[in-house]
Amino acid sequence: MFRNFKTVPYVIFGRGCFNQLDNIVDERRKNPGSFIVFLVDDVFSNNSFRDRIPVKSQDLQLWVDVEEEPTTEYVDRLTELVKDFSDRLPTGVIGIGGGSTMDLAKAVSLMLTNPGSSVDYQGWDLIGNPAVYHVGIPTLSGTGAEVSRTTVLCGPEKKLGINSDYTVFDQIVLDPELIAGAPADQRFYTGMDCYIHCVESLTGSYLNPFSKSYGEKAISLCREVFLDPGPESDDNLMMASYLGGMSIACSQVGVCHALSYGLSFVLGVHHGIGNCLVFDQLEEYYPEGVEEFRRMMDKNGIKLPRHSLPAVEEHEIEKMVDVASILDPLWENALGPDWKEIMPRQKIRDLYLRLLK
Ligand SMILES: NC(=O)c1ccc[n+]([C@@H]2O[C@H](COP(=O)([O-])OP(=O)(O)OC[C@H]3O[C@@H](n4cnc5c(N)ncnc54)[C@H](O)[C@@H]3O)[C@@H](O)[C@H]2O)c1
Ligand SMILES: [Fe+2]
Numbered sequence: 369m370f371r372n373f374k375t376v377p378y379v380i381f382g383r384g385c386f387n388q389l390d391n392i393v394d395e396r397r398k399n400p401g402s403f404i405v406f407l408v409d410d411v412f413s414n415n416s417f418r419d420r421i422p423v424k425s426q427d428l429q430l431w432v433d434v435e436e437e438p439t440t441e442y443v444d445r446l447t448e449l450v451k452d453f454s455d456r457l458p459t460g461v462i463g464i465g466g467g468s469t470m471d472l473a474k475a476v477s478l479m480l481t482n483p484g485s486s487v488d489y490q491g492w493d494l495i496g497n498p499a500v501y502h503v504g505i506p507t508l509s510g511t512g513a514e515v516s517r518t519t520v521l522c523g524p525e526k527k528l529g530i531n532s533d534y535t536v537f538d539q540i541v542l543d544p545e546l547i548a549g550a551p552a553d554q555r556f557y558t559g560m561d562c563y564i565h566c567v568e569s570l571t572g573s574y575l576n577p578f579s580k581s582y583g584e585k586a587i588s589l590c591r592e593v594f595l596d597p598g599p600e601s602d603d604n605l606m607m608a609s610y611l612g613g614m615s616i617a618c619s620q621v622g623v624c625h626a627l628s629y630g631l632s633f634v635l636g637v638h639h640g641i642g643n644c645l646v647f648d649q650l651e652e653y654y655p656e657g658v659e660e661f662r663r664m665m666d667k668n669g670i671k672l673p674r675h676s677l678p679a680v681e682e683h684e685i686e687k688m689v690d691v692a693s694i695l696d697p698l699w700e701n702a703l704g705p706d707w708k709e710i711m712p713r714q715k716i717r718d719l720y721l722r723l724l725k
Contacts, residue, residue, distance in 0.1 A: 373617055376504075376515055378539040379610075383603070386505065386543040389462075390422035396459040396501060403427050405450055405458045407473045409434055409465030409507060417546075421464065428453045434468035437638060440486040440523040443472060447479040447486075457481070462503040466558060467511030467520075467639065470504045474519035474535050477502035486530065487523045495532040504537040507546045509605045510558035510640065512565060512613020514540045520639075527633040527691060542610065544602035556594070556670050557640030559605055560661065562612040563590040564643050567657035568622035569615045572701035576618065583615035594664040622702030623653045623711075626695045627719060630688030635678065645672055649723050653702065680724055689716050 380388060393404060403426045410431035412418050423429045430446060450458060457480055463473020477499040479486050489495050504514045513519075517536050518529030529535075547555070566587035569579050589608035593601045628642040637645070644661075651658045665672070680688075693699075693716055699707040 371618060374517060374533040374536045375614070375617070376537050376540050379542065380540075381542040381606075383543065383545050386420065386541055386546060389503075389505070389541055392539060392541070393422070393460055393462070393503070397424070399459070401426075401456060402459040403454060403456075404460040404462060405430065405453075405476070407432050407446070407461065407463045407465075407469060407476065409469045412464070412507075428458070432465070432469055432472055434465065434472075436522075436636060437632065438468050438471050438475065438519070438521050440490070440521050443475040443479060443486040443521060446472060446476050450476065450480060457500055460501045460503060461499075462505065464505040464507060466506065466508035467513040467561075470506060470511075470513040470537075471519040471521070473502055473504060474499070474513075474537065475521060475530060478519070478530060478532075478534060486521060489530045489532075490521060490523050490526065490528040492531045493533075495530060495534050497534070499534045501538050503539045503541065505541045505543070505546065506606070506609070508550050508554065508558045509547050509602075509609040510560065510562040510612075512562065512609050512616065514542070515610055515613035516617065522633060526694075527629050542606050544606045547602050547606060552668070553670060554640070555605075556664075556668050557638070557644055559590065559594065559608075559640075560644050560647070560664070561640045562586060562605075562609045563594070563661065563664070564624050564647055564657075565612040565616050565621055566590065567654050568624060568702065569612075569619045571654060571657070572619055572622055573704050574619040574697075574701045579615045579617075579619035582611045583619075586611035586615055591660075595667055620697050620701035622698055624650055626692045626698040626702075627688075627716070627723070629695060630690075630692035630720070631723070633691045634684050634688045635680070637677070641673070644670075645674060645677070646723060648672060649719065677724060685717060685720055685724070688720050689713055692716055 406429045461477040463470045481497045518531045520529045566583045569583045586608045589604045624647045627646045631642045703710045
C-alpha cells in the first residue's frame with residue numbers, strides 16, 4: 369500500500385511576507401463574534417516584533433512558554449483557556465515560534481474540536497474531527513514542523529506525536545526575516561534537525577524517489593547554510609526545513625531520532641540539541657553524515673554541551689531504552705526488517721551508556 373498523505377495547501381514564502389498575515393486571515397473574520405487565537409513564543413513578548421502581530425481587540429493572544437518542550441498537560445491547559453474565553457470556537461489558531469510553538473498551535477486546534485485529553489490521541493490517526501483552521505509561522509527553521517502531519521507531545525507515559533491528516537496546517541507563512549534574530553547556537557541545533565532528517569531519510573531503507581528528491585535538495589541547502597554561508601542563508605535554511613520535512617513525510621528518520629526521543633523524554637533535553645549530542649556518537653551508522661556534521665560544528669564554532677547532561681540512574685536508562693525501542697518504523701528504516709536482531713535492547717542500552725558516560 370502507498371501512503372496517501374496530506375500536505376499544507378497554502379504556502380506563502382518571502383522576506384516580509386509576514387506583513388500579509390492580516391489579509392490572509394481576513395476571510396476568517398467575516399462573521400460577527402468571530403475571533404482568532406494567536407499562540408506566540410514568549411521570547412517575543414518584550415520585542416518590537418510583538419507590535420507587528422495583527423491581533424484585534426476581539427482576539428485572544430496567548431504567550432507560550434517553551435522552556436520545556438510541549439506536554440499533553442500544557443496543551444490541555446491552553447485548550448481550556450481558549451474554551452473559557454468564549455462559548456464559541458475560534459475561527460483560527462495561529463502559532464508563531466519554533467517547532468514547539470507550532471506544535472502547540474497544531475495540538476490546540478485539534479483539541480478544540482475533539483473531546484477528552486490530548487493524551488488520548490498520541491499515536492496514529494486517532495483524531496476523529498477536523499481541527500480549527502490553523503496557521504504555522506516559523507521563527508526558527510529545521511524541525512519541519514511547518515509541513516509535518518504530527519505534533520510531538522510529551523505525555524505521562526511517552527513522547528509521541530498526534531499524527532493525523534487533520535494535524536497538518538491549513539496555511540504556513542515562511543518569512544526568512546523572522547529567523548534572523550535567533551541565537552546562533554539555537555539556530556544551529558534546530559538547523560541540524562533538518563540536516564539529520566536528510567541523512568536519516570537518504571540512507572534509510574524506506575527511501576524512494578519522492579523522498580530522495582526533497583532530501584537531496586534539502587541537504588545541499590544545509591551544506592550551503594552551514595559550510596558556505598551567504599546573504600541568502602536564512603531563505604535557504606527556511607526552504608531546507610520545508611523540503612526536509614517533505615522528505616521524511618514519505619520516508620522515515622532513523623537511529624538518531626529514536627535515541628534522541630528517549631533522551632528527551634527522560635532528561636527533558638530539547639530535540640535539536642539532543643539530536644546533535646546523539647548524532648555525534650553515531651559514526652558507525654552514519655559515517656559520512658557524522659564527519660560532515662563535525663565540520664559544520666567547527667565552521668560554526670559550536671561546542672556540544674555534553675557536560676550539561678546530568679548523571680542518570682539505572683531506571684532512567686531503562687526508561688530511555690523503553691521509549692526508543694518502541695519506535696519500530698525508525699529502526700526498520702535505518703537497519704532494515706531484521707533490525708531487532710541487529711539492535712537488541714542491550715545494544716540500545718550500550719549506545720545510551722556511551723553517550724552519557
Ligand atoms: N511536529 C514535528 O514534525 C516536529 C519535528 C521535529 C521537532 N518537533 C518539535 O519541535 C521542538 C523543537 O523546536 P525548535 O528546535 O524549533 O525550537 P523551540 O521551538 O523549542 O525553541 C527553542 C528556543 O528558541 C527560542 N526561539 C524561537 N524562535 C526564536 C527567534 N526567532 N529568536 C530568538 N529565540 C527564538 C524559543 O523561545 C526557545 O527558547 C521540539 O518540541 C520537537 O519535539 C516537531
Ligand atoms: Fe527531528
